[in-house]
Each structure stands twice: as structure tokens, then as C-alpha cells.
Amino acid sequence: MSKRIWLFMIPLFITGVFLASCENTTSADEDELISILKEIVEADSTIMLDGLDDDGA
């Protein structure tokens, strides 16, 4: 009986580890993309706040 349980648990464990690793990879990719998008936003000239405190209009 216990052998059957182990036979059932081991594939389940391996599948779980695989899914968890997949999820982490996706999350990391999304974090990296968001980080890059922040860079793009900060570098974009349409952010009109720059210059409010200088001689600009």
C-alpha cells in the first residue's frame, strides 16, 4: 500500500516542482519587462514635468 502511495506521490512532486519553476520564470520575465518599460517611460520626452522649476514654461 505504501509503495503505491510513493508511486503516486513522486510524479506529483516532480510535476509540482516543474510547474513552480515555470511560474517563477514567467514572473521574472514580467518583472524584467516592467523594469524596462519604466526605463522607457522615464527616458521619454513626453514626460513634461521636467523643467517646471527652471526657465521653461
Added chain:
Amino acid sequence: MEYSDDPGLAKDLADTFPISFQLVRFGRKLNSNPIREVNIELNEEETEALAEITSTRTGYFVVVLRDTVNHTIADSVWKPFTEIAKQKLKLEKKFDTGNPRRDWKVTAFSPIIARTVGNTIEITDLSLKKDTVVVNFANDEADSLLDHFFGRNDYPALKANGLYRVEMGVSNPDPFFQNPGELAMVHYGIRKGLLKRRRPLYDPENDDSFIGGVHLHGHRSHICRVFFDVIDLASIFDTDAPLNSTYWVFPYRVKR
């Protein structure tokens, strides 16, 4: 404090306060560069994103009472303030090269709304018209103005050297006792970082409906900015009152 010996302050005074009061002048003296935070929301397909930018500036609002006989400063007050400005941008994935820095582009951006922390004064609506209405904005408690987006090529086009009428609605639940209790201004310029013109707006009926005229410049430029700001006069004339102000900013281009 001799503000004439302080180039930063003198400049800010000039920027902020073009009206030639004889006795009282005021302006903002900033402590440092703004602290900027960007929040990104991606759609499920990761093809579009919405960015909200929050810029926080701190500094002192300086009011000086001039002694015009001896040409000195008779008195002054420095009020610390914090100002928070918000703007939203839309980003789209235009290409699929695998390099997000190349693939993603900012495609649209909202006006900017800035307020001092704890402010009670608000701009409620704004229009700019010549023969027809060119700009017509309104805002609400949810700041829905930030959901109005200008595309890269469809922000307002104003006629070079044109004369435009400005109408601005203000909400000020606890105004200074003068009539009106606010000072409203429009600032506009040739391009970012260069020149500005400033015009006061008037509230002849003292009903928080400010009107005025803007005589546009003739220079052609990619992008110009116009600022509409309003300040409660208690900020200037009540020593104990905090800086209570707000402004809107949006871009325009000039056409011949």
C-alpha cells in the same frame, strides 16, 4: 534674506509671479530634483501597458515684503511645501524583435495634474477657444482628466500668433476673504526649457470663473507646454496658511 542675491529664488519669483506688485512678491524655492515613481500595469497579452508617473517635489514657498523706499526686504516668510504631480502614459508593443527596449513605444500621454499636499483648491474645467473651441477639459474627484490621452501626433494645434480666449473654472471651498480669493495664471512657452509668457486670468464676477486672453507666439516647435495654475491668496497674505495651489499642464503645437 535678500532675494536679489539668490539667483535661484529670483528666477523662481520671476517664473511664478510676473504680476508687478510693488510690495509683495512670492515664489517657490525647490529643495532638490523631484522624486519620481512609475507604476506600470501590463495587459494580459503583454502588448499594451499603462504607466502612471508620480513626481513629488519639496521646497519652500517664499513670500517677501519689499521696502520700496530703502530697496530692501522688510519681511519674509518661508513655508515648506510638498507638491505631487501625476501623469499617465500609454505604451504599446509595436515590434517583436525580442528586445523590449526597441519593441515598446510610448504612444500617448495625459495632461499633468499637480497639487500641493493638503490642498483644497481645484481647477474644475478649462477651455481654450479662438473661432472654435480648441481645448475643453474637465476634471472630477476621480481625476478622470488623467484618462484623457493625447497621441503623439494629435495634441492640440494652435495657430501661430493667434489670440485665444481662456476660461477656467475653479473650486475653492474656503477662499481668502479678498474678491476674488485666488490668483489664476496661464504660462506658456516656445518649447520645453525655453521662454515662457505669462498672463493673469481674471474673475470679474467673483464666481470662480476665470477668463483671459493668450496671444500665442509664432515660433514653430515640435512640442510646447501650457500651464494653468491657481493659488489661494491666503498662501501669500496669511502667514500661518500653507501653500494651497494646483496646476494643469498639457502640450500643444503651433501651426502657421
